[in-house]
Amino acid sequence: MYRSAIQDDRPPVQIFIGGQSFTAREGDTVAAALLASGLDVRRATAVSGAPRLPYCMMGVCFECLVTIDGVGNRQGCLIPVAPGMQVEIQKGKRELGK
Amino acid sequence: MSRPMHETYDVVVIGAGPAGIAAATTAAGNGARTLLLDENAGPGGQVWRAITSTPVKQPSILGEDYWAGRSEVEALRKSGAEIIHGATVWSLDPSLEIAISIGGGSSFVRAGRVIVATGAQERPFPIPGWTLPGVMTAGAAQTLIKNAGLVPDGRLVIAGQGPLLWLLSAQILRLGGKIDRILDTTPRGNRGTALPRALPFLTSPYLVKGLKMMREVRRNTRIVKNVEMIEALGDGQLASVRYSAGGVAETLPADLLLLHHGVVPNVNLAMAAGVRHEWNEVQLCWTPVLDGNGQSSVEGIYVAGDGAGIGGALAALERGRIAAFAALKALGRNVPAGGEASARSALGRAEKGREFLDLLYKPAPQFRIPQGDTIVCRCEEIRASDVLKAVETGATGPNQAKAYLRTGMGPCQGRLCGLTVTELMAKARGTTPAEIGYYRLRAPVKPVSLNELADLPPDTDAIKAVVRE
Numbered sequence: 421m422y423r424s425a426i427q428d429d430r431p432p433v434q435i436f437i438g439g440q441s442f443t444a445r446e447g448d449t450v451a452a453a454l455l456a457s458g459l460d461v462r463r464a465t466a467v468s469g470a471p472r473l474p475y476c477m478m479g480v481c482f483e484c485l486v487t488i489d490g491v492g493n494r495q496g497c498l499i500p501v502a503p504g505m506q507v508e509i510q511k512g513k514r515e516l517g518k
Numbered sequence: 519m520s521r522p523m524h525e526t527y528d529v530v531v532i533g534a535g536p537a538g539i540a541a542a543t544t545a546a547g548n549g550a551r552t553l554l555l556d557e558n559a560g561p562g563g564q565v566w567r568a569i570t571s572t573p574v575k576q577p578s579i580l581g582e583d584y585w586a587g588r589s590e591v592e593a594l595r596k597s598g599a600e601i602i603h604g605a606t607v608w609s610l611d612p613s614l615e616i617a618i619s620i621g622g623g624s625s626f627v628r629a630g631r632v633i634v635a636t637g638a639q640e641r642p643f644p645i646p647g648w649t650l651p652g653v654m655t656a657g658a659a660q661t662l663i664k665n666a667g668l669v670p671d672g673r674l675v676i677a678g679q680g681p682l683l684w685l686l687s688a689q690i691l692r693l694g695g696k697i698d699r700i701l702d703t704t705p706r707g708n709r710g711t712a713l714p715r716a717l718p719f720l721t722s723p724y725l726v727k728g729l730k731m732m733r734e735v736r737r738n739t740r741i742v743k744n745v746e747m748i749e750a751l752g753d754g755q756l757a758s759v760r761y762s763a764g765g766v767a768e769t770l771p772a773d774l775l776l777l778h779h780g781v782v783p784n785v786n787l788a789m790a791a792g793v794r795h796e797w798n799e800v801q802l803c804w805t806p807v808l809d810g811n812g813q814s815s816v817e818g819i820y821v822a823g824d825g826a827g828i829g830g831a832l833a834a835l836e837r838g839r840i841a842a843f844a845a846l847k848a849l850g851r852n853v854p855a856g857g858e859a860s861a862r863s864a865l866g867r868a869e870k871g872r873e874f875l876d877l878l879y880k881p882a883p884q885f886r887i888p889q890g891d892t893i894v895c896r897c898e899e900i901r902a903s904d905v906l907k908a909v910e911t912g913a914t915g916p917n918q919a920k921a922y923l924r925t926g927m928g929p930c931q932g933r934l935c936g937l938t939v940t941e942l943m944a945k946a947r948g949t950t951p952a953e954i955g956y957y958r959l960r961a962p963v964k965p966v967s968l969n970e971l972a973d974l975p976p977d978t979d980a981i982k983a984v985v986r987e
Contacts, residue, residue, distance in 0.1 A: 421652065421670065421671060421672060421773060421774055422662060422668040422669065422670060422671055423668065423669060423671040424666075424667055424668060425663075425667055425668065425669040425693035425694055425695065426573055426574055426575075426667040426693070428573045428667055429573065430571075430573050445573065445666065446571075447559070447568065447571040447572075447573070447665065447666070448665065448666045449559070449666070452661075452662055452665050452666040452668060453666075455662065455668065456666060456668055462651050462754070462755075465899065467897075467899045468899050470649065470754075470899065471651050471754045471755070472649060472651060473651035473652065473654070474654065474658065475649075475653070475654050475655060475658060475896070475934075476639065476640060476654075476655050476657065476658050476934075477654070477655075477657070477658035477661040477662060477665075478564055478639065478657060478658070478661060479557055479558075480639045480640075480784070480930065480933045480934065481896065481930055481933070481934050482897065482928070482930045483896070485929065491622070493929070493965065497661075498557055498558060498559075498604075498606075499559075499604075500559045
């Protein structure tokens, strides 16, 4: 859906998306990295399980909710990637303890 | 992530877009102890997003209006303001106490004066299928360009109207992207109502740039005018876009549909703080009631920037400066002669022609007031027909509808359904949005975990309130 359009000289940052390694760039938000990964990163809504992807990318819509390092319901569009970050796509409600 | 260095500040500015940057720079530069809080990882807000970190280095791609932000950020850094990024303000109350979540922990600060510069968000664009993966806002695509140098790949349709739509299209093309079709939804009749207001726009700084950009896009893209209906189709993922223009329908295969119908003030924090808002019939949104300095109905709370009514980045800068000067004076500080007057005249120039743009790009009713099973509230998955049924059952306004349906009770707290529900209910009840009103917003204006609340430092008054003697 998206591809890099530039010579990107920012340092690489390795993250894990559902356990799969992906090389993002320093400064990328988690939501941007997910969209750039080419993986199926659709979450499922808590209400009906409908598939969704980020919509606004600016902290308003909460469609980018994702589990980061074991903490659920984080806004992926507001959080920058960090080395070794574990990102899990949320299927349904946030799980207890996450 | 750092917590605030102090418990009290002279001025706290919330939001580091153009208005917040200018306000904090002015306040701190004139000796006030100033704290600037911002939710994003770096300064810039939306218009100058990632200004200090963007990988899109070639200046002509994002354009000079983007790079103009660099000198403002430099001035901010030299001003002595304390700046915290990744800081989510989840409460502001009339006593000017502010709750901030940083890195999963919350703290409170008190302010002598607060400048709310929380900016704008894109207007909800509730068409059938707008929740499908592959449908995003134009602003989202622009954020991906600025933040990560990403452009849309695959078949792209851009739909809507307004300056940002043309700017984004130009930026995508400059980066080697391809746009399959632009569906221009500007209602034919708008030109007639806007034309009498065109004169001031002729001297607006936006005119020449705007026309140049539209030419740049038109040369390379097929544009359909007078689009009166749009639907996003697909099963679990966008597959095509159906539209009609002049009564003729067509279906385009698409991987990505970007929607844009202008921006509206981001009202959640100011409304929850008790700032009085009024329905703005020209901009079709709620705007705070302010005096000429941006002072709101709550003593000590100012609203500056697009949150005060859409005016664009240049106007936001000046509104930020004006609010900061007023705050400084209210705190008994000396302000340099001439600074305020020059901000006011610059504001006058920046606002020239705004009314023309507002009237020209007033979105058509069918794109604001959906029908049938089109989703209105994305979070709770509530449809237009559900809201209409609630009206039939007796719901008089958004707050009753909320109790019946949960509209606006999801994580976005009404940000993407509030305007729609207000206008939909006003139409169904044969009254005005002003009469119908808006959701009653309360802190926390962004979700905070119970764990985080439980970790707050104990407060004697709070303990007394719940513990029996």
